[in-house]
Amino acid sequence: MAKVSADPLIDPDAGEALRAEVGSLREQIAQLTRSGHELISTQTRMQSLLHRATDAIIQFESDGTISSFNRAAERIFDYAEIEVLHQHGQRLFHLPPQYEQDVPAYLLNYAQNTKKQYDTPLIGLRRDGTPVLLEVSIAEIEADDLVLFDDFSDTANTGESAGYEAFLCILRDITERKHIDEELRQHRENLENLVAEQVEEIRHAKDQAERANLAKSEFLANMSHELRTPMHAILSYSDLGRKKLATAKPEKLEQYFNRINGAGSRLLSMINDLLDLSKAEAGRLVCDMRPSSLTDVIEAVLTEYEVLADQRQQKIRFASDAAETVIEIDAERIGQLVRNLLSNALKFSADGGVVTISIDDTTLERNADDPIPAVSIVVSDSGVGIPEAELLSVFDKFEQSSRNRRQNGGTGLGLAISREIVHAHGGEISAANNPGAGACFTVVLPRLQAHR
Ligand SMILES: Nc1ncnc2c1ncn2[C@@H]1O[C@H](COP(=O)(O)OP(=O)(O)O)[C@@H](O)[C@H]1O
Numbered sequence: 001m002a003k004v005s006a007d008p009l010i011d012p013d014a015g016e017a018l019r020a021e022v023g024s025l026r027e028q029i030a031q032l033t034r035s036g037h038e039l040i041s042t043q044t045r046m047q048s049l050l051h052r053a054t055d056a057i058i059q060f061e062s063d064g065t066i067s068s069f070n071r072a073a074e075r076i077f078d079y080a081e082i083e084v085l086h087q088h089g090q091r092l093f094h095l096p097p098q099y100e101q102d103v104p105a106y107l108l109n110y111a112q113n114t115k116k117q118y119d120t121p122l123i124g125l126r127r128d129g130t131p132v133l134l135e136v137s138i139a140e141i142e143a144d145d146l147v148l149f150d151d152f153s154d155t156a157n158t159g160e161s162a163g164y165e166a167f168l169c170i171l172r173d174i175t176e177r178k179h180i181d182e183e184l185r186q187h188r189e190n191l192e193n194l195v196a197e198q199v200e201e202i203r204h205a206k207d208q209a210e211r212a213n214l215a216k217s218e219f220l221a222n223m224s225h226e227l228r229t230p231m232h233a234i235l236s237y238s239d240l241g242r243k244k245l246a247t248a249k250p251e252k253l254e255q256y257f258n259r260i261n262g263a264g265s266r267l268l269s270m271i272n273d274l275l276d277l278s279k280a281e282a283g284r285l286v287c288d289m290r291p292s293s294l295t296d297v298i299e300a301v302l303t304e305y306e307v308l309a310d311q312r313q314q315k316i317r318f319a320s321d322a323a324e325t326v327i328e329i330d331a332e333r334i335g336q337l338v339r340n341l342l343s344n345a346l347k348f349s350a351d352g353g354v355v356t357i358s359i360d361d362t363t364l365e366r367n368a369d370d371p372i373p374a375v376s377i378v379v380s381d382s383g384v385g386i387p388e389a390e391l392l393s394v395f396d397k398f399e400q401s402s403r404n405r406r407q408n409g410g411t412g413l414g415l416a417i418s419r420e421i422v423h424a425h426g427g428e429i430s431a432a433n434n435p436g437a438g439a440c441f442t443v444v445l446p447r448l449q450a451h452r
């Protein structure tokens with residue numbers, strides 16, 4: 001500003017200088033006013049930016065009090081700015097004991113020392129105490145300048161006086177993101193488990209298929225042998241008969257016919273077994289259920305086996321303890337079942353052995369509250385028994401226990417068919433070993449088909 005050197009009243013030039021001076025002052029005032037307006041508009045813009053930010057922005061003074069709290073902060077913490085202004089920020093964070101009185105130190109230490117904030121987020125507290133997971137960045141404000149956290153952190157770390165006037169704390173709410181990530185992680189884990197389960201299932205199925213294939217090959221070898229033996233008998237005895245037709249005594253010829261007939265029956269029963277099994281597998285084992293006497297069915301089978309048992313001095317004992325033995329069954333099929341069990345019992349017992357068949361009242365416990373009235377048939381022998389590990393597999397088709405494989409002939413179809421028959425009746429079948437010796441097969445059949 002030019003110095004006014006003379007009194008305008010006594011110096012005429014001084015009036016002119018004064019006017020110039022006033023003009024310059026006016027000019028300066030106008031400029032200042034413009035700058036003031038600009039400043040206000042910049043500040044308004046800054047305020048609006050601050051409030052529109054999606055992250056919480058909180059300004060802390062060097063004494064730890066809050067001097068600004070934007071809208072996002074209000075939303076995240078559920079406090080109005082007016083409630084927290086000029087207050088210390090303790091209530092906003094879940095603070096470890098050593099930082100209870102010093103929120104700024106806590107924030108600074110956290111922001112500086114936590115390399116992977118997303119993995120160990122800062123925990124903020126909403127008004128109602130629910131936690132909010134936060135990522136933090138901090139900017140120092142030094143007099144007129146805004147300095148990035150990096151410079152600032154050194155002082156925070158050494159614990160020296162902070163040397164800042166205030167700082168801005170920018171907090172991003174990552175609760176939702178963490179939540180989604182956790183869900184994704186769980187989905188991924190579930191998916192992995194599912195895949196592992198399926199791989200396991202496929203492996204299991206493959207093992208089963210391989211075992212079935214092996215059993216089938218064994219069966220084919222066995223079957224050809226089984227078919228060939230009676231076929232040979234038929235051919236050789238018929239050939240013998242033909243050659244000796246003129247010379248042989250009638251008794252001799254009758255013997256040939258009997259052998260041919262026996263071999264033919266064995267062949268037929270084997271073929272019937274195969275047909276039954278393929279029918280059962282196609283779900284076409286239809287049973288004709290009628291009230292029938294179980295005792296009659298069993299006794300009929302026993303007569304068939306009398307001669308065979310006698311030949312080996314084997315005894316068959318039958319006892320019925322059931323109150324009522326007329327139940328709803330397909331008598332033909334149950335006869336076939338008893339025949340299978342009895343023939344096995346005799347086949348796997350030594351000469352002179354005893355086989356017992358008994359029937360008794362029992363229940364099927366499908367539903368604990370409502371047991372189904374049923375009858376049990378138990379066929380027990382004193383023979384070789386079945387290895388414990390094979391008590392289930394002997395019911396699989398073509399399966400024979402390791403105790404008699406390829407020794408006693410047979411095709412391994414009888415028990416598979418028996419199980420199909422029992423299931424078609426809504427019943428259950430199981431094998432066990434007797435405490436002394438021999439195997440014991442238990443069949444449980446519901447009394448009425450309506451109760452299946
Ligand atoms: N009473 C039994 N005692 C010992 N083993 C048995 C008895 N019944 C069945 N098995 C075992 O179960 C296998 C399967 O029986 P089954 O299906 O009737 O076939 P198969 O009689 O043609 O061998 C038999 O080969 C035998 O190993």
Ligand SMILES: [Mg+2]
Nearest residue numbers: 344410414415
């Ligand atoms: Mg058998």
